[in-house]
Amino acid sequence: MTAMSSIADVTIAGQATMPRFADGFINLQEVLRQLAESIVNEIMSAEADQLCGATGNSRNGYRERSLVTCVGTLTLRIPKLRTGSFFPDDVLERYQRVDRAIVAAVSEMYATGTSTRKVQRVAAAMGIERLSKDQVSAICERLDSEVEELVTRPLGASRTPYLWIDATYVKCRRERRVASTAVVTAIGCDEDGWRRVLGLGVVDTESYDSWVAFLRKIKARGVTGVQLVTSDAHEGLRRAIEEVFQGAAWQRCVVHLMRDCARAASGSRSLQRRVSRIVAPIFRLKDAGAVRAAYHLAIEMLESCCRDAARILEEAEPDALAYLDFPPSHWKRLRTNNVQERANREIKRRSRVVQVFPSVASLERLAGAVMCDMDEEWQEARYFSRAKMDELYDESRAARAEEPPTPERLREWRLVAKRAIDASLELADELEAA
Numbered sequence: 001m002t003a004m005s006s007i008a009d010v011t012i013a014g015q016a017t018m019p020r021f022a023d024g025f026i027n028l029q030e031v032l033r034q035l036a037e038s039i040v041n042e043i044m045s046a047e048a049d050q051l052c053g054a055t056g057n058s059r060n061g062y063r064e065r066s067l068v069t070c071v072g073t074l075t076l077r078i079p080k081l082r083t084g085s086f087f088p089d090d091v092l093e094r095y096q097r098v099d100r101a102i103v104a105a106v107s108e109m110y111a112t113g114t115s116t117r118k119v120q121r122v123a124a125a126m127g128i129e130r131l132s133k134d135q136v137s138a139i140c141e142r143l144d145s146e147v148e149e150l151v152t153r154p155l156g157a158s159r160t161p162y163l164w165i166d167a168t169y170v171k172c173r174r175e176r177r178v179a180s181t182a183v184v185t186a187i188g189c190d191e192d193g194w195r196r197v198l199g200l201g202v203v204d205t206e207s208y209d210s211w212v213a214f215l216r217k218i219k220a221r222g223v224t225g226v227q228l229v230t231s232d233a234h235e236g237l238r239r240a241i242e243e244v245f246q247g248a249a250w251q252r253c254v255v256h257l258m259r260d261c262a263r264a265a266s267g268s269r270s271l272q273r274r275v276s277r278i279v280a281p282i283f284r285l286k287d288a289g290a291v292r293a294a295y296h297l298a299i300e301m302l303e304s305c306c307r308d309a310a311r312i313l314e315e316a317e318p319d320a321l322a323y324l325d326f327p328p329s330h331w332k333r334l335r336t337n338n339v340q341e342r343a344n345r346e347i348k349r350r351s352r353v354v355q356v357f358p359s360v361a362s363l364e365r366l367a368g369a370v371m372c373d374m375d376e377e378w379q380e381a382r383y384f385s386r387a388k389m390d391e392l393y394d395e396s397r398a399a400r401a402e403e404p405p406t407p408e409r410l411r412e413w414r415l416v417a418k419r420a421i422d423a424s425l426e427l428a429d430e431l432e433a434a
Helices: 003-012 028-055 096-111 116-125 133-152 208-220 235-244 254-264 269-284 288-303 307-320 328-334 338-351 360-378 386-392 395-401 407-433
Strands: 059-069 072-081 162-174 177-189 195-203 228-231 249-252
Touching (some): 177 338, 195 208, 228 235, 235 249, 269 288
Parallel strands (some): 228 249
Antiparallel strands (some): 162 177, 177 195
């Protein structure tokens, strides 16, 4: 069906089906609204069909979004694809919902009796003059349904070998007092290389039971084939990962590990910088043997200047180097929690205007809307190419990794490691001298 046929359908429908006012006159604005809605939906449908035909993809239903226009509010039915995503950037603003999420949080501040002056100041910072009760209800209802779909959708279509889990903290009113509240998110990468938001919630991060309940919800929705989970070294989270995803390796985020080592050298800033310069080169090396050699050399060097940092590094070795058992082309994105850090920064940035959320529901609504938009954005490009994901399931790669190194190879790795750490220390000395 074409856009012109949609116009013809509206015309042929006849006078009986035309929207009318109570006095019998035709409501021309509603006619225009219906016509515009039909045409735009048909155009998007045709573009999605064309894209599927060119790429061999297929359609997978619709998702509805609203668009306010001069002729009224249009309900747009945006086609969903089996793989990747389709988004009409020339029709709808992609990140419009995030602003609505903040608006919804502000509106709830009104409802919970927060100071009118503070609410007005927050609203003014966002360019909002006033909100009607109907607008507030519509915004909240629409956002809640989208977030609910995100956190309840089935996840079992394909295996999810990689998971990243983290928490960020936002001030929220709970039990009649303001407290730092943890928003936890789980992000996964499936066997085809696509990132997905797997879960979102507000939990007690100090509680092992809370982490177990959160991870079990994700697993119950169909997450299978998990091989590696990256997170920080929170003991409750680590225990929960071992219990829920049995058989999966745990990767301690190396950025957090380097910070822990630097904090152990709290006596002086120069010592902290030296510790950081010794540890940082380890994870920049491209060969697994050289990485392990640099790790052991760094422990030896730290023994002479900061034993606490050396102890932390030595105890963390199995978990800090877990990424080495996976394809080298994956290392950069597996050894850190950067994908989560970026999501957390976006939640923080959006929540900064509100400062203190009036309830857990308003906090979940905003964080959920941010993650909805990020999930849509990720469908435009794979996190790992299909060729790189094929490396993960290549059995010959695992066989090659089990071959023991020769003594000559071990000496070569040791030399490469020493050069890398020495170069890092020399650069640090030059910077301090400058």
